[in-house]
Amino acid sequence: MLNNRGYLSEKTIKKVHDAMESLNYQPNAVARQLYKKETKLVGLIFPTVDNPFFGQLVAELEKRLFDAGFKVLIGNSMNDPEKEETYLKELISNQVDGLIVGAQNKDISEYHTSNLPVVAIDRVMNEDIPVIASDNYMGGKLATELLINSGAKHIISTHGPINLKTPANRRVEAYADVMASYNLVPHTYIVDFSWDFEKKRQAIEAMFSKYPEMDGIFATNDMDAALVWQTATKLGYNIPDDLKIVGYDGSNITRVLLPELTTIVQPVELMAERAVTTLISRIKGDDTPLEQIIPVKVWRGESV
Amino acid sequence: MLNNRGYLSEKTIKKVHDAMESLNYQPNAVARQLYKKETKLVGLIFPTVDNPFFGQLVAELEKRLFDAGFKVLIGNSMNDPEKEETYLKELISNQVDGLIVGAQNKDISEYHTSNLPVVAIDRVMNEDIPVIASDNYMGGKLATELLINSGAKHIISTHGPINLKTPANRRVEAYADVMASYNLVPHTYIVDFSWDFEKKRQAIEAMFSKYPEMDGIFATNDMDAALVWQTATKLGYNIPDDLKIVGYDGSNITRVLLPELTTIVQPVELMAERAVTTLISRIKGDDTPLEQIIPVKVWRGESV
Missing domain, CATH: 3.40.50.2300 (Response regulator)
Structure with missing residues (x-):
C-alpha cells in the first residue's frame, strides 16, 4: 500500500480524465491528485501546538507552505509513538507530497520504507533524511x-x-x-x-x-x-x-x-524557512544538505 | 465547482472501482474519496497557532478529531479576509467533510454558497451555522x-x-x-x-x-x-x-x-468537545443547537 502512489493504470487514469473533459467538468483537487500524482498537501507531525515553541514553529511553517502553494495536514503526536505511527500511515495514505517532522519518538519503520520526501526538525531519523536544527x-x-x-x-x-x-x-x-x-x-x-x-x-x-x-x-x-x-x-x-x-x-x-x-x-523563523525550502527541493528531486545548523542567540532577562 | 462533490457519474465511479477490485488493489484514501464521497478530513481555520489560546484550542480540536477518525487540515488566516477566502476555496476543493472556523473576518460568500457542514467558534457567521462560544x-x-x-x-x-x-x-x-x-x-x-x-x-x-x-x-x-x-x-x-x-x-x-x-x-476543552460533536452531527445530517454558550471561570492572580 505504501508504494501505491501510482496504483491506477495510466489507461484507467486517462479514461477518467477523458470522461471529465467530455463532460466539461473542472478538475477538483481529488481528480488532480489522481491525474498528476501530486496533492499539494504537506503533513506536519509535531508533539503539540499547545506549546510556545511548537506553536510558533507550526505557524511559521504553515505560512511559508501556504505561500508556496501547499496546504497543511497536522498531527500532534504528543510524543506517543503509536499515535505518530498512525499519523504517518494516514498521511502516506492521504498521499501528501512530503512531511516535516519534529516529534521525538524512537524509530518508526514507515519513515524508512516510504519513498516520501521528509525533513526533520531537531530530530535524527536516518541517514537519508535531512535535519534542520539550531546550534x-x-x-x-x-x-x-x-x-x-x-x-x-x-x-x-x-x-x-x-x-x-x-x-x-x-x-x-x-x-x-x-x-x-x-x-x-x-x-x-x-x-x-x-x-x-x-x-x-x-x-x-x-x-x-x-x-x-x-x-x-x-x-x-x-x-x-x-x-x-x-x-x-x-x-x-x-x-x-x-x-x-x-x-x-x-x-x-x-x-x-x-x-x-x-x-x-532558537531561530524559529529561519528554521521554518530552511525546512520548507529543503522539503520543496526534495519533492523536486534535488539534492539537499543532510544537516543544517542555525545559530542561536541569548535573551537577557533577569533570572541570572 | 463548489457543488461538484458528486461530479463523476455513478457509472464512472463504479468502473474505476471495478478495475481496482479486479486488479486487487487496496483502495487508498484518494480512491475511497472518489467512491464514498467522504474524505475523513476536517479543515480548521483560525487566526494563528502562535497564540496561547488558539494553540490550545487547535490542539484540543485536533486530539478529538483524531480520536473520531479525522485528519486535520489547518489554515492560519491571521485575520486576513483574502487568506481566509483562499483557504476556504482550497479546503472545499480538497473535499473536506467539514470545517471548524474561528477566524474573524467579515462575510465571506463561500460559507453561504457551499453545502459543507461548518461549525463556528466565537464567531457569528450566518443563521444556519452553529456557534460555540464561552459566556x-x-x-x-x-x-x-x-x-x-x-x-x-x-x-x-x-x-x-x-x-x-x-x-x-x-x-x-x-x-x-x-x-x-x-x-x-x-x-x-x-x-x-x-x-x-x-x-x-x-x-x-x-x-x-x-x-x-x-x-x-x-x-x-x-x-x-x-x-x-x-x-x-x-x-x-x-x-x-x-x-x-x-x-x-x-x-x-x-x-x-x-x-x-x-x-x-475560557473553557477551551469543553468548547473543543462541543465543536467536534456538533460538527460530526452536522456531517451525519442531524440537527444541532444553533448556539451553545459555555460558562467561564475566574483565575485569581495578583493583578487586581
Missing part, C-alpha cells in the same frame, strides 16, 4: 557559561529522556563539557516533555529536595524554566540571588508573557 | 466587577475592531453595562489582534498617554494584558496598587508563564 551545542554552552559566570556552582540541567535521538541532546553534552572545564560536577534531571503540568511540578519539587545545594538551573525549555521559577518562589528562593535560571526556546509568546526569563533563543 | 457577557461582567470591587474607577477596555461580528463583543457590552450601573464612564480602546507585538506596544503606550488617570484595564486577551503590564512597569506603575489588570483567555500556557495575571478562563 544546540552552542546553546548549551552559552546557557551553562551564563550560570557559571554569574556565580552558580551547583547547576542542574533538566532534559527529556536521553535515549531519544535528538540533536537537543547536544545541549546536555555542552553543559557537561563546560561544567567539567570549570571542575564542576554535572547533574542531569529528567522532566519529560509529554508529562502534564501537574506531573512536571511534582518532578521539579522532588528535584529541589534531591539537590538542596542547587543554585543554578539550565532548563531544556521555557515552560519547564517557568515551573522551576514558580516552585522556587513558593519555597522562598529569590531569583536570581538564591537560584539562577536559564531556559531554552525564547519563542514569541514566552518573550511577551515571561520576558524576565533569561533564555536561549 | 462572553458573563466574562466581561466578572472582569469589570473584579476591577471595580478592588477600587478602580477609571477603567479602560481594550478590544479588537468592534465591526467584527463576534460573540466576543459581548465582553465589551457587559463592561459598558457594569460601568454604567456604577455610574462610571466606559472607555474602549482598540488593540487589533492581527497587529504585531511592536505595533501593539506602541498602541498601548499611546493609551497610557491618552488616559493618564487610568487605574484599571480589562484586556480582551492575555497577551495584550501582558503587554499592558510591561508598559505599566516601564512607566513606573506598581501592579496592582497603581493599576489593576484583568485579562481574558486563561489558557494553559498563560497560567504557567504568567500565573500572576488575574484573568477570565
Whole structure:
C-alpha cells in the first residue's frame, strides 16, 4: 500500500480524465491528485501546538507552505509513538507530497520504507533524511557559561529522556563539557516533555529536595524554566540571588508573557524557512544538505 | 465547482472501482474519496497557532478529531479576509467533510454558497451555522466587577475592531453595562489582534498617554494584558496598587508563564468537545443547537 502512489493504470487514469473533459467538468483537487500524482498537501507531525515553541514553529511553517502553494495536514503526536505511527500511515495514505517532522519518538519503520520526501526538525531519523536544527551545542554552552559566570556552582540541567535521538541532546553534552572545564560536577534531571503540568511540578519539587545545594538551573525549555521559577518562589528562593535560571526556546509568546526569563533563543523563523525550502527541493528531486545548523542567540532577562 | 462533490457519474465511479477490485488493489484514501464521497478530513481555520489560546484550542480540536477518525487540515488566516477566502476555496476543493472556523473576518460568500457542514467558534457567521462560544457577557461582567470591587474607577477596555461580528463583543457590552450601573464612564480602546507585538506596544503606550488617570484595564486577551503590564512597569506603575489588570483567555500556557495575571478562563476543552460533536452531527445530517454558550471561570492572580 505504501508504494501505491501510482496504483491506477495510466489507461484507467486517462479514461477518467477523458470522461471529465467530455463532460466539461473542472478538475477538483481529488481528480488532480489522481491525474498528476501530486496533492499539494504537506503533513506536519509535531508533539503539540499547545506549546510556545511548537506553536510558533507550526505557524511559521504553515505560512511559508501556504505561500508556496501547499496546504497543511497536522498531527500532534504528543510524543506517543503509536499515535505518530498512525499519523504517518494516514498521511502516506492521504498521499501528501512530503512531511516535516519534529516529534521525538524512537524509530518508526514507515519513515524508512516510504519513498516520501521528509525533513526533520531537531530530530535524527536516518541517514537519508535531512535535519534542520539550531546550534544546540552552542546553546548549551552559552546557557551553562551564563550560570557559571554569574556565580552558580551547583547547576542542574533538566532534559527529556536521553535515549531519544535528538540533536537537543547536544545541549546536555555542552553543559557537561563546560561544567567539567570549570571542575564542576554535572547533574542531569529528567522532566519529560509529554508529562502534564501537574506531573512536571511534582518532578521539579522532588528535584529541589534531591539537590538542596542547587543554585543554578539550565532548563531544556521555557515552560519547564517557568515551573522551576514558580516552585522556587513558593519555597522562598529569590531569583536570581538564591537560584539562577536559564531556559531554552525564547519563542514569541514566552518573550511577551515571561520576558524576565533569561533564555536561549532558537531561530524559529529561519528554521521554518530552511525546512520548507529543503522539503520543496526534495519533492523536486534535488539534492539537499543532510544537516543544517542555525545559530542561536541569548535573551537577557533577569533570572541570572 | 463548489457543488461538484458528486461530479463523476455513478457509472464512472463504479468502473474505476471495478478495475481496482479486479486488479486487487487496496483502495487508498484518494480512491475511497472518489467512491464514498467522504474524505475523513476536517479543515480548521483560525487566526494563528502562535497564540496561547488558539494553540490550545487547535490542539484540543485536533486530539478529538483524531480520536473520531479525522485528519486535520489547518489554515492560519491571521485575520486576513483574502487568506481566509483562499483557504476556504482550497479546503472545499480538497473535499473536506467539514470545517471548524474561528477566524474573524467579515462575510465571506463561500460559507453561504457551499453545502459543507461548518461549525463556528466565537464567531457569528450566518443563521444556519452553529456557534460555540464561552459566556462572553458573563466574562466581561466578572472582569469589570473584579476591577471595580478592588477600587478602580477609571477603567479602560481594550478590544479588537468592534465591526467584527463576534460573540466576543459581548465582553465589551457587559463592561459598558457594569460601568454604567456604577455610574462610571466606559472607555474602549482598540488593540487589533492581527497587529504585531511592536505595533501593539506602541498602541498601548499611546493609551497610557491618552488616559493618564487610568487605574484599571480589562484586556480582551492575555497577551495584550501582558503587554499592558510591561508598559505599566516601564512607566513606573506598581501592579496592582497603581493599576489593576484583568485579562481574558486563561489558557494553559498563560497560567504557567504568567500565573500572576488575574484573568477570565475560557473553557477551551469543553468548547473543543462541543465543536467536534456538533460538527460530526452536522456531517451525519442531524440537527444541532444553533448556539451553545459555555460558562467561564475566574483565575485569581495578583493583578487586581
